[in-house]
Amino acid sequence: MKKFEYQILEVEATGFWSGGKIDSQELTTRLNELGEEGWELTSSFATNKYEGQSRAAILVLKRERTEPA
Template sequence: MKRFEYKTLKIEPRGFWGNKLDAEEIDKVLNELGRQGWEMVSMQDLSVSGSSWTFHYTFKRETI
């Protein structure tokens, strides 16, 4: 039977108004997790009052 482990990554915007996301930095983090064997299974955009938000990325990888 296959077994998996899961990891959730929380990415929040930066800047004075909390509205800046650095796509290149996010790509670096996601690519590094991919090299470690993690596969993204979902991404959720959590809006709060329409102006402040956070992204949750959930990954899985098979355990040995």
């Protein structure tokens, strides 16, 4: 039976009163690094601050666990 481990990545928005944008290039670089380690992005969602502004993005990643021999 396959077994998985999970990682939660919180990406803070930056900019005007911390309600700004997420640096997409930095996020792409980080996700590619995690992908090289076997992590797969399974879902994501934003947390709201007020008036529709995002405070952060929450990313859920998983990878198959390798059992010790």
